[in-house]
Amino acid sequence: MDKYDRLIQIYRDKLNKTIYTGEWVKITQDRIDNFAKVTGDKQWIHTDPEKAKILSPYKTTIAHGFLTLSMIPYLTKSNSKEYFQKNYPEMSLRINYGLNRVRFPSPVKVNSSIRAKMMPISVKRIDNGVEIIYKITVEIKDEEKPACVAEQIVRLY
Numbered sequence: 550m551d552k553y554d555r556l557i558q559i560y561r562d563k564l565n566k567t568i569y570t571g572e573w574v575k576i577t578q579d580r581i582d583n584f585a586k587v588t589g590d591k592q593w594i595h596t597d598p599e600k601a602k603i604l605s606p607y608k609t610t611i612a613h614g615f616l617t618l619s620m621i622p623y624l625t626k627s628n629s630k631e632y633f634q635k636n637y638p639e640m641s642l643r644i645n646y647g648l649n650r651v652r653f654p655s656p657v658k659v660n661s662s663i664r665a666k667m668m669p670i671s672v673k674r675i676d677n678g679v680e681i682i683y684k685i686t687v688e689i690k691d692e693e694k695p696a697c698v699a700e701q702i703v704r705l706y
């Protein structure tokens with residue numbers, strides 16, 4: 550058994566279980582505006598509180614869906630050194646291979662709080678490595694429907 554088989558063994562026991570629940574993070578207008586600036590997506594539904602109050606079905610500004618998506622590493626702390634050492638023993642490199650299904654079931658209204666949960670749903674051997682797929686659910690405080698559900702594919706070497 551090599552280091553990849555040992556990692557697969559560890560993850561087989563974690564499959565379909567929530568292995569991490571992050572802290573709540575408030576989504577401020579400032580964060581939304583900064584995301585609008587760096588991506589060039591300045592649609593009023595996100596950036597104009599006065600217009601949104603009158604015209605938006607949500608009666609306030611909402612976060613870009615891609616902002617929520619891009620916060621997944623921060624919300625799960627999965628890119629930290631501590632996370633890597635704890636969760637991927639013996640590995641030296643992690644690659645974000647991409648996403649499968651992504652949905653934004655519920656809008657994130659400004660000043661609401663979100664957090665992420667991680668659940669490994671598949672683990673398999675690949676050439677000189679291991680591939681793990683996580684189901685990520687981003688919840689909104691005091692709301693039933695999540696902001697985002699996504700499957701993230703991670704490769705470990």
Ligand SMILES: C/C=C/C(=O)SCCNC(=O)CCNC(=O)[C@H](O)C(C)(C)COP(=O)(O)OP(=O)(O)OC[C@H]1O[C@@H](n2cnc3c(N)ncnc32)[C@H](O)[C@@H]1OP(=O)(O)O
Nearest residue numbers: 592594611612613614615652653654655656657694695698
């Ligand atoms: C110009 C603006 C740009 C933006 O960036 S806007 C910001 C980002 N987008 C949003 O905020 C959209 C928010 N979403 C919604 O308002 C609603 O969403 C919709 C109106 C778009 C659709 O609503 P409904 O037709 O009622 O669909 P459903 O029941 O919400 O399901 C949508 C998909 O989400 C999955 N889903 C819902 N709840 C869960 C859950 N709890 N766990 C896992 N998946 C869930 C479903 O299965 C389905 O998926 P399946 O399209 O593949 O059938």
